[in-house]
Amino acid sequence: MRKKNLHIRLFLVLFLTLLMFQNCSKDTLEPEKEQLKITPVVEQLTRMGFDIDNIKETKNSYIVEGDLVFSKNIEDYNNYSDNFERQAHSDNTVGLNGTTPRIINVYSKITDPGGVISQDPNPWLIPITNAISDWNTVIDDSCLQFVLVNHAQNADIKIISDMDPESPDVLPSNYLGRAGLPDSNMDPFGYVYINLDFTNTDTSPPSNNQMRNIIIHEIGHCVGFVHTDQSSSTGGYNPIPGTPINDPNSVMNAFIVGQNSLGFSNYDAVAVDYLYGGCTNIIINPITSINGPAQLCSGQATYTLTGATVADWHVSTNLNIVSENGNTVTVELAHNGAVIGGTYVEAQLSNGDLVRRNISTGSPTPSGSAVISGPNLLKYYQTGAFSTSSSNFSSYTNVEWVVFSYSFPNAGQYFDIRQNYNNDFFTEVEVLPTAPEGFYTVQCRVSNNCGTFYIDKQFEVKKARPQFYDVLD
């Protein structure tokens, strides 16, 4: 898939070398300041996606974007005329590990039960689920596989409201979403910001298709696609071979919101294949292929794959394989660490394909002696920081902090409890001056569908003693 690109680079290197030899026999290259003449080569360069303002003509060549050298002979472009076109990617893309797909965990705070949108049904749930499925099926050998996970822990991309404290700013009302490009560590950009107040020109809320398109589009930015219809200056603009100058159906056009078509265009698929094609096929969560319980709260569960021959079974780190026999595997929970990237059983088929079934797992039983650390004594107006570690819990979907007392009913009213947005396992508790002196308990409630686990810490509340000052007169 990168072959054409290689040819182009080879061409550039050869041409640069040629230029160096030429330069040796002459003195300096005088920069020419007159206005750029529009020649067939200049037209060609603009078709290749370069901004005309960034093309400089020198005596023997064109210098593009400061450091790219191109031949002045139009015949040198014969083999490349159709290659440089308009779907484009940023300078940084997502790092891959050979032919094994990279799993990208996506967490949506806006559809989290009890999360930002309390409406039932949550209007974003189906568009987000569909958008992730679209990304997983745009090509059949994608090296990016997206999993919608149910907690921010270990998420690669978080979908949050633009009003969320984690969002750098609030989006203007006519913007539906925002995202960024992969970083130099070759990780996806970490956020998709959604404007939940968005209304379109008819002052109606976005349609399901608009929501689905915007999620596909913003995830596209997160993994390194820039706008198809705009030469982006920040983050680079690297045209993708085999895509046309205009693709009105591209999901990566800017102003995607107004678009009627749904999902990826054929050339979007070409672009995804160019950057991320060539991996072993993983089929995420094919409910019809691996049969067994959707939830494993305790004990063991048996899964059976039908319709193909299983060569080997794999499981996520928080499961143990009890036994496996051909197309059947029996697993149990292993409470020896945090869940990395969700819980699943995965069958490797005899043809090499991987079929994965995501399951939700046990109650959030702590691995060992999970404790809350924090102060033993708090005085009026003092704020205490209490925390425990997420690594104590095998799986969870919700974390809540409360303060109660065996002596005082409704003790929560005496405290201002501020749960941290970035770390569910950290909270600040301020003592209000209405609190009776005595002993209270701060409790961390960690729960999922299988149950709730509580950890407690007791602390004492005392009145603040009045301050006494020496009076010197």
Ligand SMILES: [Zn+2]
């Ligand atoms: Zn965009």
